[in-house]
Amino acid sequence: MELTFSLAQINEAAHRFWEQAGQARVFAFHAPMGTGKTTFIVALCRALGVVTPGSSPSFALVNEYQLHGGEPLYHADLYRIENEAEAREAGIEELLHSGAICLVEWPEKAPGIFPAGTVHLSIEILPGAGVAPYPSVASSADQEPGTRYLRTFTIAS
Numbered sequence: 780m781e782l783t784f785s786l787a788q789i790n791e792a793a794h795r796f797w798e799q800a801g802q803a804r805v806f807a808f809h810a811p812m813g814t815g816k817t818t819f820i821v822a823l824c825r826a827l828g829v830v831t832p833g834s835s836p837s838f839a840l841v842n843e844y845q846l847h848g849g850e851p852l853y854h855a856d857l858y859r860i861e862n863e864a865e866a867r868e869a870g871i872e873e874l875l876h877s878g879a880i881c882l883v884e885w886p887e888k889a890p891g892i893f894p895a896g897t898v899h900l901s902i903e904i905l906p907g908a909g910v911a912p913y914p915s916v917a918s919s920a921d922q923e924p925g926t927r928y929l930r931t932f933t934i935a936s
Contacts, residue, residue: 780898782929783905786818792929793822803898805875807886810902815927816884819902820854823882827852840869852880857888866892902929 780799784792800806808816829844829852842854853874860866866889875881876894886893905926 780900780929780931783926784929785926786815789819789822790825792927793819793826796823796929797826800898803896804878805881805883805894805897807883807893807897807899808902809887809899814902814904816902817856819927819929820882820884824852824854827880841871841874846880850879851877853877853882855881855883857883857885860885860888863889863891865889898931900929900931902927904928 780796782792782795808820810816824844828847840855840857840859844852844854846852855871855874857866857871860869860871863872866872871889872892875883875892875897883893886897886899905928
């Protein structure tokens, strides 16, 4: 999966994301601070019909939302987690294996707790106009400043 979008296009990008997500339930978002992980995850929640997606769960670690049928959706932020043991103690691993949709920021803080089939994604802000950072991404000459590039990647076992 590859998506290129500006903040003005984020809701459309969120819908395209779910069209391409298949049956996956756990999504791990890898990106530097300030790249827009939380902003995109909130758009993903809206695209699924979550009425009141909140902000980053940095201090609570996990926010739980309800989908239309009552199914939970979890948004976890592992930034404050020190290691896998702490994530397990906080119940994060259990949520990831619950079968619910889980959207996780900072997964690199506890990589061993993610189930097989987790979709790992990177988000980055594209460089200035005229630069094509990847062969599959056209030159950014026509892109707005701050355009994001999201792609899936595989974690070696």
